[in-house]
Amino acid sequence: xxxxxxxxxxxxxxxxxxxxxxxxxxxxxxxxxxxxxxxxxxxxxxxxxxxxxxxxxxxxxxxxxxxxxxxxxxxxxxxxxxxxxxxxxxxxxxxxxxxxxxxxxxxxxxxxxxxxxxxxxxxxxxxxxxxxxxxxxxxxxxxxxxxxxxxxxxxxxxxxxxxxxxxxxxxxxxxxxxxxxxxxxxxxxxxxxxxxxxxxxxxxxxxxxxxxxxxxxxxxxxxxxxxxxxxxxxxxxxxxxxxxxxxxxxxxxxxxxxxxxxxxxxxxxxxxxxxxxxxxxxxxxxxxxxxxxxxxxxxxxxxxxxxxxxxxxxxxxxxxxxxxxxxxxxxxxxxxxxxxxxxxxxxxxxxxxxxxxxxxxxxxxxxxxxxxxxxxxxxxxxxxxxxxxxxxxxxxxxxxxxxxxxxxxxxx
Amino acid sequence: xxxxxxxxxxxxxxxxxxxxxxxxxxxxxxxxxxxxxxxxxxxxxxxxxxxxxxxxxxxxxxxxxxxxxxxxxxxxxxxxxxxxxxxxxxxxxxxxxxxxxxxxxxxxxxxxxxxxxxxxxxxxxxxxxxxxxxxxxxxxxxxxxxxxxxxxxxxxxxxxxxxxxxxxxxxxxxxxxxxxxxxxxxxxxxxxxxxxxxxxxxxxxxxxxxxxxxxxxxxxxxxxxxxxxxxxxxxxxxxxxxxxxxxxxxxxxxxxxxxxxxxxxxxxxxxxxxxxxxxxxxxxxxxxxxxxxxxxxxxxxxxxxxxxxxxxxxxxxxxxxxxxxxxxxxxxxxxxxxxxxxxxxxxxxxxxxxxxxxxxxxxxxxxxxxxxxxxxxxxxxxxxxxxxxxxxxxxxxxxxxxxxxxxxxxxx
Numbered sequence: 001x002x003x004x005x006x007x008x009x010x011x012x013x014x015x016x017x018x019x020x021x022x023x024x025x026x027x028x029x030x031x032x033x034x035x036x037x038x039x040x041x042x043x044x045x046x047x048x049x050x051x052x053x054x055x056x057x058x059x060x061x062x063x064x065x066x067x068x069x070x071x072x073x074x075x076x077x078x079x080x081x082x083x084x085x086x087x088x089x090x091x092x093x094x095x096x097x098x099x100x101x102x103x104x105x106x107x108x109x110x111x112x113x114x115x116x117x118x119x120x121x122x123x124x125x126x127x128x129x130x131x132x133x134x135x136x137x138x139x140x141x142x143x144x145x146x147x148x149x150x151x152x153x154x155x156x157x158x159x160x161x162x163x164x165x166x167x168x169x170x171x172x173x174x175x176x177x178x179x180x181x182x183x184x185x186x187x188x189x190x191x192x193x194x195x196x197x198x199x200x201x202x203x204x205x206x207x208x209x210x211x212x213x214x215x216x217x218x219x220x221x222x223x224x225x226x227x228x229x230x231x232x233x234x235x236x237x238x239x240x241x242x243x244x245x246x247x248x249x250x251x252x253x254x255x256x257x258x259x260x261x262x263x264x265x266x267x268x269x270x271x272x273x274x275x276x277x278x279x280x281x282x283x284x285x286x287x288x289x290x291x292x293x294x295x296x297x298x299x300x301x302x303x304x305x306x307x308x309x310x311x312x313x314x315x316x317x318x319x320x321x322x323x324x325x326x327x328x329x330x331x332x333x334x335x336x337x338x339x340x341x342x343x344x345x346x347x348x349x350x351x352x353x354x355x356x357x358x359x360x361x362x363x364x365x366x367x368x369x370x371x372x373x374x375x376x377x378x379x380x381x382x383x384x385x386x387x388x389x390x391x392x393x394x395x396x397x398x399x400x401x402x403x404x405x406x407x408x409x410x411x412x
Numbered sequence: 413x414x415x416x417x418x419x420x421x422x423x424x425x426x427x428x429x430x431x432x433x434x435x436x437x438x439x440x441x442x443x444x445x446x447x448x449x450x451x452x453x454x455x456x457x458x459x460x461x462x463x464x465x466x467x468x469x470x471x472x473x474x475x476x477x478x479x480x481x482x483x484x485x486x487x488x489x490x491x492x493x494x495x496x497x498x499x500x501x502x503x504x505x506x507x508x509x510x511x512x513x514x515x516x517x518x519x520x521x522x523x524x525x526x527x528x529x530x531x532x533x534x535x536x537x538x539x540x541x542x543x544x545x546x547x548x549x550x551x552x553x554x555x556x557x558x559x560x561x562x563x564x565x566x567x568x569x570x571x572x573x574x575x576x577x578x579x580x581x582x583x584x585x586x587x588x589x590x591x592x593x594x595x596x597x598x599x600x601x602x603x604x605x606x607x608x609x610x611x612x613x614x615x616x617x618x619x620x621x622x623x624x625x626x627x628x629x630x631x632x633x634x635x636x637x638x639x640x641x642x643x644x645x646x647x648x649x650x651x652x653x654x655x656x657x658x659x660x661x662x663x664x665x666x667x668x669x670x671x672x673x674x675x676x677x678x679x680x681x682x683x684x685x686x687x688x689x690x691x692x693x694x695x696x697x698x699x700x701x702x703x704x705x706x707x708x709x710x711x712x713x714x715x716x717x718x719x720x721x722x723x724x725x726x727x728x729x730x731x732x733x734x735x736x737x738x739x740x741x742x743x744x745x746x747x748x749x750x751x752x753x754x755x756x757x758x759x760x761x762x763x764x765x766x767x768x769x770x771x772x773x774x775x776x777x778x779x780x781x782x783x784x785x786x787x788x789x790x791x792x793x794x795x796x797x798x799x800x801x802x803x804x805x806x807x808x809x810x811x812x813x814x815x816x817x818x819x820x821x822x823x824x
């Protein structure tokens with residue numbers, strides 16, 4: 001066995017991130033390994049929500065747009081997220097969902113690179129991102145084309161028709177991480193732009209958009225940013241592109257002078273042009289609590305711990321569960337991994353149900369994947385050890401074959 | 413004077429909607445006449461939010477998508493809103509913002525009526541709606557055209573090029589209400605579809621989409637529906653059109669089988685195809701509390717009280733403030749009015765600031781409009797009487813000319 005439970009405890013004691021665990025309100029008896037699907041609840045969030053709801057909305061009512069600066073919430077929280085992903089002030093804004101934001105920035109990239117028509121991506125990219133590109137293709141009446149090629153052929157496929165390379169930094173199933181700087185540089189050298197989806201990376205692993213000269217990015221608020229269920233998302237537009245394109249969804253709060261209520265749309269000069277409707281205040285303020293917590297952690301420590309947790313999980317799983325049809329999917333180079341580990345098992349759905357019954361919460365991804373998110377901010381080494389121990393027991397005792405775990409899944 | 417303060421009290425006592433006032437947590441000493449901009453806080457909302465945040469998110473975590481049925485929240489609350497606007501089950505879904513939803517349904521209308529290219533609207537429509545149409549026009553590369561004609565010329569302008577008539581049911585400034593059934597029927601008779609924005613009407617005045625045979629509609633959650641700041645919005649697609657168009661924002665939660673994670677987008681069969689990203693759970697659940705409250709009120713009582721409050725406000729303002737440069741803007745026919753009253757004043761911004769200083773909260777709309785929302789669910793006749801009394805005093809004593817009220821406005 002790679003390490004003992006006692007060793008894992010010692011690693012937790014030596015981990016300077018370990019105290020962050022107390023900033024989260026995790027239920028007793030649960031090992032929560034699904035922060036890459038829905039991040040845990042920061043202890044400060046319920047109080048903040050009560051203030052927003054009872055005082056700012058209930059008591060101060062409409063005046064809160066100024067008195068509590070609701071109006072600047074998307075850029076205020078955007079600027080904080082910028083610090084997590086190596087962007088500058090005024091390059092990130094919180095708005096809408098990842099889907100809607102991807103629609104906006106893909107459209108912007110196509111405006112800027114208007115002599116070209118292809119969006120290049122890979123099969124098995126988070127399907128949402130492919131769907132959004134397919135939607136743009138349909139809307140364009142055929143002018144835009146989504147081209148999908150296998151990961152190994154991406155580099156050679158960036159030809160003179162490719163307007164934009166659209167990829168997810170960390171793969172939602174395998175946790176494989178693209179070399180963002182290299183692929184972005186390659187895209188640029190061939191006259192293409194790059195759009196990156198950071199949903200499975202930002203907040204857990206190193207992201208530096210400026211160093212990589214990334215053109216556009218989007219990301220999710222409810223995973224490693226701990227913003228709550230269906231939290232608003234964010235988008236990034238490099239400053240150099242901000243004046244060159246507009247949002248296809250030309251909503252009033254992206255207007256240069258929204259409150260003059262003129263009939264003609266004029267985009268705001270900066271990143272605010274990517275806003276559309278009224279800011280989702282409850283969601284943005286919940287997200288801000290999660291982002292504030294992350295900003296207190298050292299990014300290099302987060303990424304290092306993430307890699308060690310993943311390596312430990314995979315090694316323990318291999319060592320202890322290898323006999324039971326478990327096959328870890330682990331990108332070989334630790335520097336090219338995100339913060340989750342996936343294990344294949346032919347009955348992954350039932351095994352995950354049995355694990356959840358034992359208090360180990362991960363999730364299932366069709367058809368045969370058990371996925372465990374190892375959020376470095378609140379998951380410890382002992383958690384990993386215990387989770388694999390319980391997994392081993394579930395597999396050894398065959399409890400996953402109990403009828404209650406054999407139900408067809410709906411959402412996991 | 414039309415009535416006395418004592419008369420107003422008597423009207424409140426006789427009003428069977430008056431007890432709803434106690435279901436809202438309105439601050440002491442405030443007369444809140446801005447529910448058409450941000451609805452008041454239902455007393456049940458803070459408790460519901462605590463449950464969602466602490467128990468559903470914090471304790472049950474990812475399991476809540478099933479255990480608390482988060483996954484169905486958009487259609488569950490959509491079906492409730494449907495009851496407020498004369499739509500059927502499965503015709504309304506809660507999602508995104510009004511802006512994003514308008515983008516979706518306009519695009520859908522243009523898909524269905526693809527031989528035509530014009531979106532017809534009026535100048536001074538809520539600017540957001542014009543902007544969204546302008547954005548679609550830009551995105552289409554000129555295939556789509558927004559045509560704007562004065563209200564009186566709308567009917568004659570529905571020619572063979574008009575794909576869709578896009579109007580707001582109640583005007584955000586003047587409170588003038590379009591004849592939705594007549595204009596929709598006219599549009600249909602000329603081969604056009606109709607998209608209605610219900611933001612300033614649903615929840616306060618009578619709306620019956622089915623009776624009017626409306627094709628598409630959108631509306632806002634944070635006004636008369638009391639869903640909170642930046643609440644998610646809703647959209648309606650008549651069942652007969654649901655299979656005929658897709659959302660241009662083809663997000664994963666609008667997929668037929670979202671959790672199978674296949675690469676090809678296939679729209680869900682019903683209204684769910686208009687979903688995109690993960691459901692904004694905090695916002696949807698806050699909205700549900702407001703909608704549940706409204707469902708307990710008799711729609712005909714709401715509309716009748718709305719008309720009486722508006723008439724009273726306008727008559728009192730005319731009678732008592734007519735001397736002080738106040739000019740009510742009131743559509744002559746009570747049956748063609750929304751639930752707010754606008755008054756012109758050359759220094760409307762400063763007057764509103766002075767009113768707010770005295771506890772009467774309305775809002776200012778550029779350049780010269782004092783706007784007072786008279787939400788029938790929680791505004792009473794005595795509120796109206798007192799508000800006009802304070803307005804009279806502010807104007808008579810010239811307190812609006814004090815330096816603190818002369819600041820330039822930002823958001824009101």
